[in-house]
Amino acid sequence: MTTQAGPDRATMEPSVGARPAELGLRERKKLRTRRALRMAAIRLVAERGLDGVSVDEIAAAAEVSTRTFFNYFPTKDDALVGIDPEDIREITEALAARPADEDPLAAVRAVMLQRAELIAPEQADLWRARLAIIRRHPHLMTASAASWSSYENALAEAVGRRCGLDPARDPYPAVLVAAALAIVRILSVRWQESPGAPLVDLLSQAFDSLARGLPPPPGASPA
Amino acid sequence: MTTQAGPDRATMEPSVGARPAELGLRERKKLRTRRALRMAAIRLVAERGLDGVSVDEIAAAAEVSTRTFFNYFPTKDDALVGIDPEDIREITEALAARPADEDPLAAVRAVMLQRAELIAPEQADLWRARLAIIRRHPHLMTASAASWSSYENALAEAVGRRCGLDPARDPYPAVLVAAALAIVRILSVRWQESPGAPLVDLLSQAFDSLARGLPPPPGASPA
DNA sequence: CTACAACCTTGTAGTCCCTGAATTTATTCT
DNA sequence: AGAATAAATTCAGGGACTACAAGGTTGTAG
Numbered sequence: 001m002t003t004q005a006g007p008d009r010a011t012m013e014p015s016v017g018a019r020p021a022e023l024g025l026r027e028r029k030k031l032r033t034r035r036a037l038r039m040a041a042i043r044l045v046a047e048r049g050l051d052g053v054s055v056d057e058i059a060a061a062a063e064v065s066t067r068t069f070f071n072y073f074p075t076k077d078d079a080l081v082g083i084d085p086e087d088i089r090e091i092t093e094a095l096a097a098r099p100a101d102e103d104p105l106a107a108v109r110a111v112m113l114q115r116a117e118l119i120a121p122e123q124a125d126l127w128r129a130r131l132a133i134i135r136r137h138p139h140l141m142t143a144s145a146a147s148w149s150s151y152e153n154a155l156a157e158a159v160g161r162r163c164g165l166d167p168a169r170d171p172y173p174a175v176l177v178a179a180a181l182a183i184v185r186i187l188s189v190r191w192q193e194s195p196g197a198p199l200v201d202l203l204s205q206a207f208d209s210l211a212r213g214l215p216p217p218p219g220a221s222p223a
Numbered sequence: 224m225t226t227q228a229g230p231d232r233a234t235m236e237p238s239v240g241a242r243p244a245e246l247g248l249r250e251r252k253k254l255r256t257r258r259a260l261r262m263a264a265i266r267l268v269a270e271r272g273l274d275g276v277s278v279d280e281i282a283a284a285a286e287v288s289t290r291t292f293f294n295y296f297p298t299k300d301d302a303l304v305g306i307d308p309e310d311i312r313e314i315t316e317a318l319a320a321r322p323a324d325e326d327p328l329a330a331v332r333a334v335m336l337q338r339a340e341l342i343a344p345e346q347a348d349l350w351r352a353r354l355a356i357i358r359r360h361p362h363l364m365t366a367s368a369a370s371w372s373s374y375e376n377a378l379a380e381a382v383g384r385r386c387g388l389d390p391a392r393d394p395y396p397a398v399l400v401a402a403a404l405a406i407v408r409i410l411s412v413r414w415q416e417s418p419g420a421p422l423v424d425l426l427s428q429a430f431d432s433l434a435r436g437l438p439p440p441p442g443a444s445p446a
Numbered sequence: 447c448t449a450c451a452a453c454c455t456t457g458t459a460g461t462c463c464c465t466g467a468a469t470t471t472a473t474t475c476t
Numbered sequence: 477a478g479a480a481t482a483a484a485t486t487c488a489g490g491g492a493c494t495a496c497a498a499g500g501t502t503g504t505a506g
Contacts, residue, residue: 026453026502054491065456070493105437138372149361164444172440174409175429179437182401190394206398213436214328214402217395221387249473249482256484277462288485293464 034072034084036062039126041079046129050080050137080133081140082147091115092158104163104173108155108180109207116184116199131192141185152177179210257295257307259285262349264302269352273303273360303356304363305370314338315381327386327396331378331403332430339407339422354415364408375400402433 023031040061044053055076059069073079091111098107119127134140152174159173160166167173187202209217246254263284267276278299282292296302314334321330342350357363365371375397382396383389390396410425432440 024503029502030454055493056491067457067494068455071454074493076492104439104443141372149364163439165440165442170440170442171409171413171425171429172432172437172443175406175432176437178405178409179402179433182405183398186394186397186401202394206394209395209398210402211436213434214395214399216327216386217388217393219388219393220327220395247474252473253483278464279462289463290465290486291484294483297464299463 033062033064033068037064037069037072038079041076042126042129042133045080045133050133050140077140078147081130083151088151088154092154095155095158095162098162100162104159104176105180105207105211107162108159108176109203109211112180112184112207113200113203116203119199127188128192131189135189135192141189148181152181155181180207183207183210256285256287256291260287260292260295261302264299265349265352265356268303268356273356273363300363301370304353306374311374311377315377318378318381318385321385323385327382328399328403328430328434330385331382331399332426332434335403335407335430336423336426339426342422350411351415354412358412358415364412371404375404378404403430406430406433 037058041053041058044058044061055069056066058076058079059066062069069079073082075082094111094114095107098110102110153167155177156167156173159177160170163173165173183203183206187206188199191197191199191202209215260281264276264281267281267284278292279289281299281302282289285292292302296305298305317334317337318330321333325333376390378400379390379396382400383393386396388396406426406429410429411422414420414422414425432438
């Protein structure tokens with residue numbers, strides 16, 4: 001937490017759900033360091049661009065050594081757009097908590113919308129900064145290196161568990177998850193670009209379209 | 224083309240369509256260099272793993288300087304899994320050539336299946352090697368840096384042109400393309416893992432499922 | 447509260463990726 | 477052939493990232 005306004009608004013971190021407060025000092029410090037590094041990375045890169053900021057500077061802003069940075073994130077990119085293992089856990093749990101007879105796509109849709117709801121009011125600024133960075137550096141969009149990949153895998157497993165399919169044998173869960181995440185990815189960036197409609201509405205429409213088999217939308221030319 | 228068997232099988236390159244033969248010497252040499260670099264990269268990394276091969280070695284194997292490597296590929300990863308601008312052109316043209324009254328998703332599906340057909344018989348080995356590399360280094364899956372991103376954008380524009388939608392305003396083309404490419408990506412890797420069914424069949428089923436709105440498949444548990 | 451083990455952080459040294467600029471070599475045009 | 481153009485090479489350098497070997501902090505058990 002470098003030279004920032006409110007030192008007590010420690011909850012202004014890209015993560016969404018509540019964390020268990022019962023952690024030892026060591027664990028709490030690790031979470032703080034991780035947050036500080038992530039915030040410093042996002043803030044500095046938002047100001048100066050990806051190539052205008054070195055890992056050394058990010059580490060210095062978070063008041064740890066450069067070497068320590070790489071103990072927390074395998075890559076500079078991951079500090080910016082990587083997915084927290086914590087978030088993955090929350091999402092898969094939310095998915096498992098949906099009613100068992102719910103359609104798989106509907107369940108994934110509900111979880112994603114719920115998270116978009118939670119994000120919108122509180123930490124919109126931080127997410128907008130993040131998305132603006134992604135927009136300016138397209139390789140961050142799909143990438144974020146290994147983390148997005150493990151995200152997909154974890155979600156696919158959760159979906160597979162829901163509907164009794166082995167994701168390693170049946171491609172259905174992986175395809176569903178990939179399509180859903182593509183929607184989140186694309187509409188998030190769009191939402192950042194034009195502050196008009198709420199993100200939840202954009203996602204909702206896109207998921208509707210997906211559930212109907214992506215028919216040509218009303219505005220499309222028929223012939 | 225280092226110490227390889229047949230120097231005359233120069234057509235064994237990951238690209239698929241036919242190239243116009245009317246090119247100057249300079250252009251032909253550039254294509255050859257690009258191919259040599261790509262092949263050397265895939266071959267060496269398939270043998271020794273991603274971290275066991277340096278750009279210097281790839282360049283040496285292709286008999287150009289290290290600096291020249293970066294004149295052809297912005298990144299080491301791109302030499303392995305990047306998409307050729309040439310391929311993008313071919314695909315968008317194929318998309319434009321589909322009947323105008325065809326459903327957008329059906330058109331994209333047709334183009335992807337057609338390309339899968341062309342790949343299968345001839346260059347299966349090279350593609351298998353490529354896919355095996357991707358499987359061993361998950362960050363290459365989604366990534367390949369900027370090239371997938373521009374691939375998505377180009378395709379989205381082509382789809383938008385087909386159905387009279389501006390991809391910058393309406394998210395439909397981008398979502399459709401992302402879902403389609405996710406299918407290609409996932410099923411390709413799956414096809415590499417288990418050499419059973421032909422790639423075209425796998426893709427065909429997945430596109431069917433997508434067009435029906437991703438309903439839970441037969442094997443799924445209902446309650 | 448002290449000893450001890452486990453873990454985290456740090457510094458060092460080095461490899462490799464990637465880039466800009468200047469120079470040299472190869473193709474194309476006239 | 478000679479001029480114009482484009483590509484390949486050399487050189488110098490910054491920055492990402494890693495293995496290794498200390499040194500500090502935290503948890504734990506007597």
